Each structure stands twice: as structure tokens, then as C-alpha cells.
Amino acid sequence: MNANNINNNPISTDVVKYVAELSRLSLDEKDTITFQHQLARILEYIAQLNEVDTDSTPPTTHVLPTMKDVFREDVPGGSLSQKEALDAAPDSVRGFFRVPRVI
Amino acid sequence: MPMNGAGRQQSQQFVVLGESLKTGESMDKKGKYETVVGLEVHVQLATKTKVFCSCSTRFGAEPNTQVCPVCLGQPGVLPVLNKEAFMCSLKIAIALGCDIQESMKFDRKNYYYPDLPKNYQISQFDMPLAYAGEVRITLEDGQEKRIGITRAHMEEDAGKLIHDPGGMCSYVDLNRTGTPLLEIVSEPEIRSPEEAHEYLVALKRIIKYLGVSDCNMAEGSLRCDANISLREKGRSKLGSKVEIKNMNSFKAVRDALFYEEERQAEVLDEGGTIKQETRLWDEEKNVTSSMRAKEESHDYRYFPEPDLVPFDISPHLVQKIRDNLPELPAARRERFKKKYNLDWYDVGVLTSEKEIADFFESVTVLTEPRSACNWIKGEIMMHMNERSAGIFELNIEPGYLAKIICMVRDGIISNLAAKDVLRECIERGKDPADIVEQKGLLQVSDKGELELIVDEVITVNEKTVNDLKNGKENALGFLIGQVMRKTKGKANPKLTGEILRKKIKG
Numbered sequence: 237m238n239a240n241n242i243n244n245n246p247i248s249t250d251v252v253k254y255v256a257e258l259s260r261l262s263l264d265e266k267d268t269i270t271f272q273h274q275l276a277r278i279l280e281y282i283a284q285l286n287e288v289d290t291d292s293t294p295p296t297t298h299v300l301p302t303m304k305d306v307f308r309e310d311v312p313g314g315s316l317s318q319k320e321a322l323d324a325a326p327d328s329v330r331g332f333f334r335v336p337r338v339i
Numbered sequence: 340m341p342m343n344g345a346g347r348q349q350s351q352q353f354v355v356l357g358e359s360l361k362t363g364e365s366m367d368k369k370g371k372y373e374t375v376v377g378l379e380v381h382v383q384l385a386t387k388t389k390v391f392c393s394c395s396t397r398f399g400a401e402p403n404t405q406v407c408p409v410c411l412g413q414p415g416v417l418p419v420l421n422k423e424a425f426m427c428s429l430k431i432a433i434a435l436g437c438d439i440q441e442s443m444k445f446d447r448k449n450y451y452y453p454d455l456p457k458n459y460q461i462s463q464f465d466m467p468l469a470y471a472g473e474v475r476i477t478l479e480d481g482q483e484k485r486i487g488i489t490r491a492h493m494e495e496d497a498g499k500l501i502h503d504p505g506g507m508c509s510y511v512d513l514n515r516t517g518t519p520l521l522e523i524v525s526e527p528e529i530r531s532p533e534e535a536h537e538y539l540v541a542l543k544r545i546i547k548y549l550g551v552s553d554c555n556m557a558e559g560s561l562r563c564d565a566n567i568s569l570r571e572k573g574r575s576k577l578g579s580k581v582e583i584k585n586m587n588s589f590k591a592v593r594d595a596l597f598y599e600e601e602r603q604a605e606v607l608d609e610g611g612t613i614k615q616e617t618r619l620w621d622e623e624k625n626v627t628s629s630m631r632a633k634e635e636s637h638d639y640r641y642f643p644e645p646d647l648v649p650f651d652i653s654p655h656l657v658q659k660i661r662d663n664l665p666e667l668p669a670a671r672r673e674r675f676k677k678k679y680n681l682d683w684y685d686v687g688v689l690t691s692e693k694e695i696a697d698f699f700e701s702v703t704v705l706t707e708p709r710s711a712c713n714w715i716k717g718e719i720m721m722h723m724n725e726r727s728a729g730i731f732e733l734n735i736e737p738g739y740l741a742k743i744i745c746m747v748r749d750g751i752i753s754n755l756a757a758k759d760v761l762r763e764c765i766e767r768g769k770d771p772a773d774i775v776e777q778k779g780l781l782q783v784s785d786k787g788e789l790e791l792i793v794d795e796v797i798t799v800n801e802k803t804v805n806d807l808k809n810g811k812e813n814a815l816g817f818l819i820g821q822v823m824r825k826t827k828g829k830a831n832p833k834l835t836g837e838i839l840r841k842k843i844k845g
Contacts, residue, residue: 258638260451297444297466297643306648310386310423313393314407321403321411321513331402332510335453337502 247275372569372607374600375577376529377489378592380542382521382552383496383560384427390495390519391418391461391647398558402512410495410517412457417646420445424493424519426660427551428468429652431521432491433661434545437472442651445493445644453511454497462522464641467492468652474525474545475669476537477687486538487526496520515559527566527577532596539563539589544668548693556588563592568613569603578603578613583627585619595620599627671696679708688716698730701737706744714744718761735765742771751775752782755828784831786838789822792830793838796821807843815839 252272256263263271322328327335389396392409409416432439446464472488496518501510523542529535543554543561554561563586568578583599586592598620603613618627666674668690675686675696689712690696698719702711715730719740722733743760746752752760752775763774775781783789796818797804806814815836822835 258449258451258640298649299645300648303648305650306419307422307425308393308419310388310421311393312388312395315394315405316407316411318401318404321406329510331404332501332512333403333453334508334510336509337507338453338500338509 245272245276246279247272371571372604373572373574374531374596375527375568375570375580376531376535376596377527377566377580378525378529378535378538379564379566380523380525380539381496381562381564382431382523382546382554384424384519384521385550385552385560386421386423386427386519388421389517390421390424390493391517394517396518398560400514402510402514405514406516410456411513412455418461418644420647420650421519425650427519427549428491428493428521429657429660430549430551430664431523431546432469432472433657434549434664434667435469435472435474435488435491435523435542437469437488437491439469439652439657440466441654442466442649443468443493444649445647446641447644448494449640452497453509454500454516456498456513456516460495460497461644461647462494462641463492466649468521474538474541476534476541478537479533484534486528486534489524489526491521491523494520494522527568532593532600535565535596536589536593539592541668543589544691544693548665548667548671550665550693563589565592565596565599567596567599567603569600569607578607579615581613581615581627582617583620584617584630585621587622591620591622594625595627598625602627668693679703679712681708681712685712685716688712688720692730694730698737702741702744705738705741706748710744710748711741714740714761718758722762722765733765734768735761739764739771746771746775750782750784750831750833753823753828753830753832755823756782759828779829781829782831783826783829784834786834789830789835789838790842792822792825793835793842796825797839797842804843807839 249268249272252268252275253263256268256271318331322331322333325333327333383396384390386396388394389410392407394405394407394410397405409418429439443463444466445461447459448462448464449459451458467490469491470489472491474486474488476484476486478484496515498511498513498516501512503509525538529538546552546561547554552560556562565583565586566580567583568580570576570578581599581603583595586595599618606613614629617630619630620627671690672683672686675681675689676683679686681689688695689699695715699708699711699715702715719730719733719735722728723730726733740761743752743757743764746760747754747757756775759778760771760774763769763778764771767774783792800818800821803814803817807818818839819830819832819835822830822839823832
């Protein structure tokens with residue numbers, strides 16, 4: 237379609253950039269090419285599933301088709317302490333996680 | 340992001356348009372366009388714990404003290420569905436007359452925002468709990484209108500962000516993350532801001548009757564986003580819709596829709612097109628402004644949540660819940676009308692909140708429904724408004740109100756004194772009989788005592804007495820008032836009137 241697709245890559249650089257934007261990732265041109273190739277290889281790998289004949293296999297949404305209806309009772313259990321909750325965060329203040337301004 | 344930049348420019352343009360509307364320059368748009376509104380309501384379910392973990396859902400705790408590895412999205416954890424959250428959702432869906440699905444599953448809705456530590460929200464996409472329900476609303480002209488419910492699905496709430504005004508940071512409290520929500524999506528069958536308001540009132544009433552959410556909009560336990568578009572009358576194709584967020588009360592929903600209705604009409608009239616986008620309601624400025632271009636549904640990259648197994652919902656369970664639902668507002672209105680022989684207006688007032696209807700029924704055990712109704716819609720509701728309190732927060736037992744009503748009926752206290760007794764009851768929580776005794780409010784029904792006071796009043800009001808003699812009937816009211824004044828409201832008004840009439844007219 238465009239110059240990015242000279243290798244017949246099923247993933248265009250535009251798609252890579254779009255996905256990166258949705259994921260709030262900033263990629264330079266070099267990264268974009270790298271991920272373009274990696275994503276293409278992943279798709280290729282997954283595409284092998286197309287070789288399986290699934291005509292007689294009913295659709296499923298889960299890998300454990302016989303396991304269903306798993307609930308827990310509405311009983312409060314333990315939570316972490318504020319300190320434990322915040323310990324792993326890169327930045328926190330007065331009990332809050334602090335992040336770059338997002339609005 | 341570039342999208343935000345564009346949005347900001349646009350929002351300024353729209354603010355200007357909005358201002359020109361207020362000056363009355365705009366033409367009458369009402370006739371030309373039809374407004375189409377659909378509402379998405381998020382209801383927080385009144386469970387003790389979160390939807391997929393056992394953290395407490397209590398409102399108002401210190402930030403980040405009701406979190407655990409599951410709701411913080413730490414690697415390797417497993418969410419497990421809260422049974423009570425499922426049952427609450429099922430009750431609402433059944434009460435709304437929805438088709439409950441035989442099986443449902445959860446999906447991941449992917450988006451990147453710090454209110455959601457996992458970078459996805461567990462929600463339901465193509466196999467939700469329920470489809471196709473309805474809410475019935477009453478229009479201004481008294482007609483009933485059915486608003487369809489498209490679907491109802493379960494999901495988890497996100498955390499709360501606090502933005503530093505003017506600063507470089509946002510602060511994140513994840514206590515709310517994982518609170519169970521039921522999202523209820525209406526069909527685009529709402530045709531005006533008023534209908535939207537009525538729909539919300541009716542929906543909230545049903546949910547409150549079920550007792551599965553406190554529906555407190557100020558605390559965020561009921562939230563509403565609105566989709567609104569305009570189309571020329573007679574056309575069936577929908578115009579591009581705008582989603583409005585950030586409305587914190589039913590009134591805000593109505594106001595925002597009014598504003599947006601006008602704004603879109605203005606844009607269309609000038610030959611412009613409506614951009615599909617999300618806009619935020621600004622309560623102080625009374626305008627909506629562009630937040631972001633609407634992300635298409637597939638941008639969320641929904642896929643099945645592998646950590647939660649699917650759920651089968653048996654028709655047997657659905658029937659059992661249906662059979663055990665509490666009486667819903669519509670049924671209660673019908674019953675009140677028949678059983679207590681009240682008019683529709685009064686029935687509407689009494690059933691407007693489940694608590695008011697319950698209170699009324701407790702009072703009527705001991706007294707006449709008509710008086711109970713009058714006292715509740717008058718004095719009791721005045722006290723509720725004065726204090727912005729629910730009926731049971733007034734701390735007056737239904738039995739106490741019944742006692743007051745009976746004392747008036749039996750001529751023990753006057754209507755006026757009864758109002759004082761009620762206030763005292765509410766303020767001090769005392770038994771009305773004790774208040775009457777302590778404050779000496781017992782009505783004077785002793786004929787001899789009243790005659791003495793009537794004589795005094797007749798002596799000093801010669802002119803009015805003559806008026807009454809000459810047939811001016813309203814003079815009687817004045818004289819009764821004078822007797823009341825002398826007795827500090829304790830004179831039995833009926834008896835006083837009789838005595839006055841007899842003494843003056845013979």
C-alpha cells in the first residue's frame with residue numbers, strides 16, 4: 237500500500253504507530269520498524285492455527301470448557317496497608333499514587 | 340496528543356456559540372429538529388466487597404487503604420466473581436424486564452489511563468448478563484412512555500483521579516477500583532432533556548426499591564453518561580452523536596442536554612456538521628466542551644477475560660428471583676390507589692421513594708390514610724427538605740406521627756400545636772404525648788373556659804363583632820384568630836367558632 241509495505245508485511249507502520257498511540261507508547265522510527273517485524277512474526281505464528289480443521293469444533297470462550305460458575309462469597313478479607321500498596325510505585329505522595337498530569 | 344489540541348480549539352468555538360444562544364439570537368430550533376438521546380447509567384452495587392476481590396467497598400476511606408494485589412493489577416493474581424454482585428445485577432435486570440441470557444462471560448476492555456492499574460477494565464462485551472428491558476416514564480401530559488433498555492452488563496469501577504489544578508501531576512486513589520457496577524444502556528428512544536430526567540428518576544426509584552444500590556449520585560454510586568444527536572424531523576437516520584460526561588446530578592444531566600441540544604441545532608443551522616466526540620459538562624459555566632474524539636469500539640481491543648470462567652444462568656434461578664422481588668414502584672402505585680383511595684398525584688408523591696411509602700404504610704396502621712398522606716406530603720416533606728434528609732433520617736417513628744394525627748382528630752391538640760409537636764418530636768426525639776404535656780399544649784375544649792375568653796375578645800373587637808352581625812362571614816375567622824392568640828393556639832377552633840356565633844348572632 238505504501239513505502240512501508242515493501243516487504244509485503246501484513247502490518248503497516250501506520251498500524252504499529254496507531255497501536256502505540258492507543259497504548260500511550262512513544263516509538264521512534266527505528267522502534268516502529270522493529271515492532272513491525274516482530275508483530276508480523278507473531279501474527280504469522282498464530283496463523284498456523286488456521287491450518288487446524290475446526291468445522292466440527294463448537295466455539296468456546298474459555299480454555300476450561302467444563303469449569304463454570306465460580307463465585308466467591310461477599311465477605312471482606314484483608315487489604316494491603318497504604319504503605320504496602322504504594323511501596324512498589326515509582327512515585328507517591330500523601331497516600332496517593334502520583335502520576336504525570338493526565339487531563 | 341494531537342486529538343486533544345484539536346478538541347480544545349473546537350471547544351472554544353462552541354463556547355462562543357453557546358453564549359450567542361443565551362442572548363436570544365437563535366431562532367426557534369424546536370420545530371426543525373428531533374432530539375435523540377440514549378443514556379448509559381452506571382450503578383454501584385451495594386455489596387460489602389469488590390466485584391473480583393475481597394477488599395471493602397466502604398466510601399470515604401483514606402486513599403489506597405482498600406486495595407489488594409487483585410484490584411491493583413499485580414501480576415499472577417486471579418479475580419473471582421462476587422456472588423452478591425451477580426445477584427444484585429440479576430435483580431435489577433429482572434426488575435427492568437430484561438431477557439436474562441442463559442450464559443454470560445467477561446471480557447477485557449483495554450485502555451491506558453492511570454485510573455485503571457491493569458490497563459484494562461473487566462467488563463462484558465458480546466455476552467452480557469441481559470438484553471432488552473424497559474423503563475416506563477410519565478410524561479408532562481400524564482401519558483406513559485416506554486423507554487427500551489438495550490442491555491445491562493456487569494463491570495468493575497475504575498479508581499479516582501485528582502488533578503492538581505495548574506500543576507504537573509495527577510493523584511490516584513485506587514480504593515474505588517474494582518467496585519461492582521451494572522451498566523444499563525437505554526435505547527435512543529428518549530426525545531428531550533425532560534424525558535431523560537424522568538427516565539433517571541424512574542430507574543433510580545426501581546433500583547432503590549430493590550435495595551441493591553443507594554444510588555447516591557453525589558457519592559458516585561449512580562453515574563450517567565448521555566449520548567445525544569439531532570436529526571431533521573421526519574428523518575429516520577440518526578445524526579452523529581456526542582457523548583456527554585461529568586454530570587453529577589439529574590439536574591446536571593437535564594441542563595447539559597438542554598445546552599447540547601441548542602449547540603447542535605446552532606451548528607447544523609449554520610451548515611456545519613456535528614463531530615462524533617466526547618464532551619465534558621462544566622457545571623459552573625453551564626457549557627459542554629470537547630474532551631476527546633470518540634474512540635471507536637474496536638479501539639478497546641476487547642477480548643475474553645481468560646482469568647474468569649463463563650457463567651450459566653439457570654431459568655430456575657431467574658424465576659426464583661422474579662418470584663421474590665419486592666413490590667416495585669408501579670405495582671405499589673396501583674395498590675396505594677386502590678387500597679387507600681388516594682388520587683394519582685398523592686400516590687405519586689407517597690411512592691416517589693420506597694422509604695416514604697414504607698413510612699406512610701406504617702402510619703396508616705394506626706390512623707386514617709388521608710390524614711397520614713396530608714401530613715407526610717406537607718409537614719414531613721418540609722422537614723425533609725429543610726434538612727436535606729431522607730424520611731427515616733428525621734428520626735421520627737411512624738407511630739409518633741400517627742399519635743400526633745390522632746390527637747388532632749380527637750380534639751386533644753389543635754392543628755397548629757400539632758405542627759409544633761412534630762417539630763419538637765423531630766428535634767428531640769421525644770414522645771408526642773410527653774411534649775404536649777410538658778409544653779402545656781392541650782387544646783382548650785372546656786366550654787366554660789372558652790366562653791370567658793370569647794367574652795373578652797368580643798368586648799375589645801366591637802367593630803368586627805358588628806361586621807359579623809351584618810353578615811360579613813370572614814369576620815368570624817378574625818375573631819377565632821383573636822381567641823387563638825389569647826390561648827397561644829390552644830383553643831379548640833371548632834368549639835370557639837360555635838361559641839362566638841352563638842354569643843354574637845344569638
